[in-house]
Amino acid sequence: MSQQPPTLTGRQRRRRTTLRVKVGDIVARSLITVGGIGTILAVLGVCLFLVWEAAPLFFAGEAREQASYARPWRDAADARPLHLAVDDHRNLAWTVMPDGKLHVFLLATGETIDQRDLFPDRELTAASFGEGGGDAVFGFANGQVQRADITFETSFISRADIPAAYHDMSVDEVRAYREGAVVLTPRDQFRYRAVKIALDEPADLDEPSPIRHLSHTTRRTGPIMVSYTDDGRLLLSEMRRRRNLMTGQVRVELSDCDLPFTLPADRGAPDYIQMVGLGDNIFVIWDDGHLLRYDLRDRDNPRVVEAIDLVPEPGETLTAAGFMLGRHSLVTGDSLGRTRVWFRIPAREAQRIEAAGVVDALDAVDQAPEGGFEADGMRMVNAHELPGPASGAAVTSLGRSLRSRMLSVGYSDGTVRLYHVTADNLVLETRARTGDAIDQVTMTPRDDGIVAATAAGLHNWRMQPGHPAVTLQSVLQPVWYEDYTRPLHMWQSSAAADDFEPKFGLVPLIFGTLKATLYSMMFGLPLALLAAVYTSEFLHRKTRARIKPVIEMMASLPSVVLGFVAALVIAPIVARFVPAMLLAFIALPMTYLTCAYLWQLMPYRWHVVLSPWRFTCILAVTPLALVVAFLGGRGVEQLLFSGDTRSWLAGHVGTGAPGWFLLLLPVCAVVVALAFALWINPALRMVGEHWSRSRFALLEIAKFALGIAATVALAGLAGLILAGYPWLWFDAATVPWSLDPRGEFTVAGIDLSPIGGYAQRNALVVGFVMGFAIIPIIYTIAEDALSAVPDHLRSASLGAGATPWQTAIRLIVPTAMSGLFSASMIGLGRAAGETMIVLMAAGNTPVLEMNIFNGFRTLSANIAVELPEAAVGTTHYRMLFLAALVLFGLTFVVNTLAEVVRLRFRKRAFQL
């Protein structure tokens, strides 16, 4: 008992931890662990989500065969259908056979609904179908032509009006009903759809002869068609439809016109005749690949303007020809299985890109038409070539999409491929199981299915093309869009016209981001680093305590404020005083240097007294420099820019020499400074060894003046030489070059010339204002790094007799270099991702120009502008996620680099 030690409070002390504490500890630990890890994962999940949303862009398309059945038109087993059309809900389809019979059937089962002979009393010899098949023109053996509208008509039937047999239909089930199909929609309506045929009265060609080929297009003024008759004539006819007010009958009148150029006799009848969408060109094609192009723009004088060979390989033949959406670009398929897309572009551009090797030069065929080839200044070029299947099966059928630049191609071995032409992208490939040649392939109006007819049967695929317009290549490499003369980097996501093709090239946006970063770093980085060095090494401790928070306060300025100031305050000022602005960049350092040299003139006693006031003096002369720049701006404008900076920048007046002069000025200043440091300074030091301080200071001033003179002379001379001033050469005719920095120096599609036409919202303004955003960040981190250099190093250096300047530049800065680097990297990351400033002050045009006086569009501004309007899940939406991912990746790499370097620096700083 007495062994028991007495307790202070008299209570028995518990030696075991209570369960409550234990449980609390465990629960807290698990909660914190789960919460902590979860939080960090959630932040990292941002990246994963971006990938998850952007990745489907690059997934391949999918096609699933829904049905295949024997052809519904059993009466003409070996005939190829002339046309195959499907409605936009993929319920009904119709075909027109060469014998003039129209078949309407259910797409899902092949059940025939309607079958009729369109032309019981005439023999059909040629047909031409418009976009989607809707308006068609038929030609007959008796030399007549007839127009028809074959369309799908939709109506809704109430439950009461439909026979009871249909009441048990399930949603989305399709059944034949009367002369069409009926579907029960999810909204409990019966949607009835039937094919409606409206035939115009037939019209006669002026000298009746069986029509062999027919092609037509519908312009605003009416349909226009070209026909080839058995007697070898090529006829151009305009159709005028007249409605009889009494009977409602539509009569068609033809105004015919013989095309004068007789087809070469040795070639026989052509195999394809195709009329371009606007009716201004006709292609006459033989199956050996020979093409004649007619120019019809002058209707009274149609002429052949081009003859080329579409299949250069001897012995190979052309097996299919058609158009892309809009009937602009010719598509051909050949017996080697290749599909080619041909653009018409100006002949001069064609020569240029042939010389550059973008396309293969095409041999003009032997016989030149009157007036020479390319008389209309245009030329056909092979813009896209799509390879066929490995088996080398010939192309047998082409089907174009009705809403995009996709193309379905059927081959002789039963393969069906879906290409996106602009992106050169093989979206998907599928195969008819029987392996028969594809007679006719067509894409459904909503791009959600492919229907192909073979000799044996009909195949119906449901497909999801995914995002066919985007491939890694189309995003990052120049793409040849329709109506453009060469492959280009473009971002243009919203439509101006109906048959608009969105252009998703990220390069202009990435370029814009880099341009913004470059120019803002060029302005902000030196300022921030210099300010940091001065703050940490030369500023009095008390002043530092006041200055540092002021600059750090800049970091918390919302960027929308900076953007507003940039666009509404600074941009107009800069626009008004461009030369003064440029002069300020020179005047500020010059003023500081001049004042420093004058400062040195002071006797040493004054120097000691005044040196705490040095920074005040520097601050005081800053406005002085600005005033000098402002007043001198006009003089500079007169002297260098012919009195009008805007016109000079646009290249209307003056020469390139002043541009070179300004651009080379900093380079020359560095060269001169180096030369002085290497050769003049040691000599001066030797000469002035025993001179008094003020005498040496005078010498220094002389040196400074000499340096300025040398820099200006050097830059001026270089500018004159580069701009190719004739009087610099003995003979004006031998000027070897004449370069103008305002012109174009296009490399890989990017115009690298640094100056050029002026836009009010430009990179100069953005660079300047972005300085407000990045300077405080770089400054803070760099200043911390410099201050982290241990003081004993400083003391040692000063004790060894080095001046503060020498200590700073030879010891402190090199020691803190990695910290400074990391600061710059973090600033760079911020500049790359900044949104509001560039959104408001950069003009937002996605151009590829380095011109500092022009705007640009960055990834971030693009997202901010376009994402609210992009529909969820579309290619555009996912492209914007990809843009965000690129931005994320860009800053992630830069920041990680900075962080790794910073950690290394910190470790080293601890070791010192």
Add this chain to the structure above:
Amino acid sequence: MTMATKHQPQRRDPASAPRGRGSASPRKHRRPSLSAHGEPMVWLIGGGLAVCSFMILALVALVVIQGAATFWPRPIAELTTAHGDVVLGVVARGEYIDAAPGDVEAAPGALGLVRRDLIQVGNRELSGSPFRWIGRPDVEGERYPDWAIFAERRTWGPMLGIPAGFIIDGEQVATAPDRVWALFNEHHPAVLARARQRHRLERVDSGEVNDREEHARLELVQARLRHGDDSPAYQAALARLDEVRQWARTRHAEIREQIDALNDQNERYRLVTDTSQTQAMPAQIVGRTHDQRRIDADLPTPGGDYATWRVIGGTLELRIADDDTDDAGDPPPLLAARDDGHGRLVQTAGSATLVAGAVDHRAGRVSIELDGAPAAGVPITASYRVQQQRELALDQIVRAYPANQLTLADKLGVYVDRWREFLTEPPREANTEGGVLPPIVGTVTMTLLMCIVVVPFGVLAALYLREYARGGPIVSAVRIAVNNLAGVPSIVFGVFGLGFFCYIVGNFVDSGPANPAGVLPWLVGLAMLAAVALAAAGATWMHLRTHDGKTPAARLLGYVTGGLWMITVGVTLWLVIRNPFFGGFFPAQAAEGNPVFNKGGVLWASLTLALLTLPVVIVATEEALAAVPRSMREGSYACGASKWQTIRRIVLPRAMPGIMTGMILAMARGAGEVAPLMLVGAVTMAQELPVSASAPFLHLDRSFMHLGFHIYDVGFQSPDSEGAKPMVYTTTLLLIGIIAVLNLAAFFLRTRLRRRFADGQF
């Protein structure tokens, strides 16, 4: 040079001679050259700092001066130009331009640096643009009319003019300006009070009725979706809707009646103002007969709104154009005529005789026939001074003051009142006038919500990183990632917020899972969850019992427990997102294409910004935790406290200042971000605030206005950017002020609390 003299004895000292490389050549022992001090380079570096400081000071000064000066009432000037224009307006700002020959806005013939002023002429319905540039050299006369008043209106921007009458019940009771002004001041406060009351009736009472009606309608839609058209629930909802509609109709009628009464009362009082503008116009004599000439001229600004501004008269003056060269006094004009207000001209003076003359204000044409005028082709200057009058109901006027009669105290009163309006009222006129209460409320709500989310999670993450996680490559990688995420562009978070919160989570909340699992698989999953959770609980219990042991078996058990709990969480998540029984909270709204959470809103905005500011909180908290001295933790452990007890009682209180600082910094960052908000819920004009006095009080689904976005919208999207500028400046000043206050608060909190806990270290 003192430095040099200091060195001299050393050089003579033979002991110092054999030193390093210097001994090889005695000539190298030089005094430090002046160039070694690098004075010019130091100045250049200092210049960098000077430019930075200068930039920030200039920017802050610009915003503060412009923002603070916006609401100061300024005098109204009447300027007469050399062309003969007379302009009544307020000088908004001036600037110097390099006038080139042919600059329309500068003075004719003046070259070089010329000052021009931007005059706010107001009366937008009259002139089309409320601002006008006038070159200073062009101004011939300037005076400040005593009774010029500046009236801010509910629509059409400010009105400038001279009071000319006061109408009560259609009867003009005064015409003298001082009398009119006295009457205005007498009746205006009461009218404004009635207008406010009407506004309250319209917004609050009427809004409540509409809300109830909408609620009943949505219940009907929901009943149809759940139970179908012919169910009793649907019928009940239908009956209820009818009932509510009935009630709403009577209630609306009541409210309407009250509003009409107020309107009638307010309509009684009207203010009449005069304004006069003189317009110079080019004119030419068109030959007609040998002694009668016709003159046609276009009024320069046809198409003014003559429906609201009645023309009450005018004067026309014609002069031979080149007669201002002789300085023998003013010769009599060719013609001076008065417009009687109905378009007829009556001659008052002039050397020629007016035969006939008419002014067509609607078409903007003047045509005159003169007898005794010079031959055709002679250039003539014509100036037409039109006097117009407008009646304006008093409730249209927000505030009016005779600008040129104000004393300093009056001006201060107007200034303070405008600031009050700015801070406490909603905007009007496409956000370019009025106040910014909705953006303030939106910003504050969003920021506070963000804080509530971000602080606990940030602290949890920091506690984990600093107190629980053992060091290692993974933890340092995570730390790099967190630091790094602070540098990820804010727009990327916006993209994430839109894609994930608004579209995916929002869709789930609104209309349930997009692809629910079948009932059977889901029930199987539920059973699995039960099993796994049971196993996890058991493992935890075992782990608890073996907690003290550090054996490999105990550690393995720990891993198993952790793994089981993770699987539990995973299965729970799966069960939630594939739940076949959950049809969303707002299926009716979703079905009608009027989503609730499946769009941008204040909740999603604050969650997005919480992610954005998470690194700020984590880093600040980590620093604070690291600053708690190790000795205190060890002392706590020595007293027998567990880890959690130590953290809760010792570490967290000491780290509190750091955590608070992190929170405030996060708030400052969040309040200033705009780019992500453009994607996740900030709108240019929100009808309703995200907080209200009715039912849920905090409406998480509502879109909101934000100060930063307001700046972007008003400065860039508004049609009249010049008129909007003052508003942008004041909003900017407010935003910068809020952020500066937050930052200063963080700063002071840090120093104060640090001092308080400074003696806690031992």
